[in-house]
Amino acid sequence: MSNLSPVEDAEPCVSEPSSSPIVEGLPGRLTDVAGLPIRRLLPRSQRRLVGPWCFLDSYGPLTFASGKPMDVAPHPHIGLQTVSWLLEGEVVHNDSLGLQGTAGHGVLNLMTAGRGIAHAEETAPQNTGRLRGLQLWVALPGASRETAPAFEQHRGLPVMRREGGRATVLLGELGGVRSPARAFSPIVGADVAGEPDRQLVLPLAPDFEHALVPLQGGCRLDGAPLAIDTLYYLGCGRPELVLEGDAQGFRAFLLGGAPFGETIRMWWNFVARTPEEIVAARDDWEAGRRFGTVAAYAGPRIPAPALKARPVARP
Numbered sequence: 001m002s003n004l005s006p007v008e009d010a011e012p013c014v015s016e017p018s019s020s021p022i023v024e025g026l027p028g029r030l031t032d033v034a035g036l037p038i039r040r041l042l043p044r045s046q047r048r049l050v051g052p053w054c055f056l057d058s059y060g061p062l063t064f065a066s067g068k069p070m071d072v073a074p075h076p077h078i079g080l081q082t083v084s085w086l087l088e089g090e091v092v093h094n095d096s097l098g099l100q101g102t103a104g105h106g107v108l109n110l111m112t113a114g115r116g117i118a119h120a121e122e123t124a125p126q127n128t129g130r131l132r133g134l135q136l137w138v139a140l141p142g143a144s145r146e147t148a149p150a151f152e153q154h155r156g157l158p159v160m161r162r163e164g165g166r167a168t169v170l171l172g173e174l175g176g177v178r179s180p181a182r183a184f185s186p187i188v189g190a191d192v193a194g195e196p197d198r199q200l201v202l203p204l205a206p207d208f209e210h211a212l213v214p215l216q217g218g219c220r221l222d223g224a225p226l227a228i229d230t231l232y233y234l235g236c237g238r239p240e241l242v243l244e245g246d247a248q249g250f251r252a253f254l255l256g257g258a259p260f261g262e263t264i265r266m267w268w269n270f271v272a273r274t275p276e277e278i279v280a281a282r283d284d285w286e287a288g289r290r291f292g293t294v295a296a297y298a299g300p301r302i303p304a305p306a307l308k309a310r311p312v313a314r315p
């Protein structure tokens, strides 16, 4: 997916972890990506990073009889990984390496942009007529951000089972269960499913900061009900997270990692460190350099937004 709001996300994104456990609820901000309504949970002015996670959109659930509710034309990325995870429905990825993969139930699409890649994401021609999913970005640490672009797909991801529920581990490690997906810094990303009227205890790494985003059903934390599509920032220092499922049970996304410790600059679809890098990446996209062509997509690519002085003129 593409971030189409150039100005508001252009500020430097500083890692500001809470060293002790807190619960800070931040409802998703309604906006849209290429016409698809989404709730943006990261970055927000109140919180830019959770570990290396720097971007999180939640979309759906929706049903459709025809057309493509998801249709994001070719656009470039640098300095990040994109994580596409569907609870319902199907999204086809095509990229400038010539690789294609359909994310769907239980199938993770993971793209490493590194020094530069272009991709498109659209509703699959053969589809279930439903769509509910998450689009996330992971910032690459300085030492890895010039890595070669890559795309990988994972199905049959490992599952951590506990009394009262389970967690599918997409990235990193949770409770001794490790995802095979490629990660570049200490991280966790997991799809948590809690059984109805049961308590679920998730083991956490105390040196990570974490956040939880409820996606379906209902659950409580410390006796308080949690709202769907709200980012609950949890801070560092938690050895475990105790969730109480209500009568429907629940589904939630757990994200976290070691505090990133590097200040990043996000502009459009780029994660960089300096204004000069952003200008160079934008120039390369506009000139048809570096990123290649997404040959499998039928239609024009997305032009870069105008480069306003503000995003790049600040130190």
Ligand code: MN
Pocket: 001, 002, 003, 075, 077, 082, 119, 269
């Ligand atoms: Mn994208």
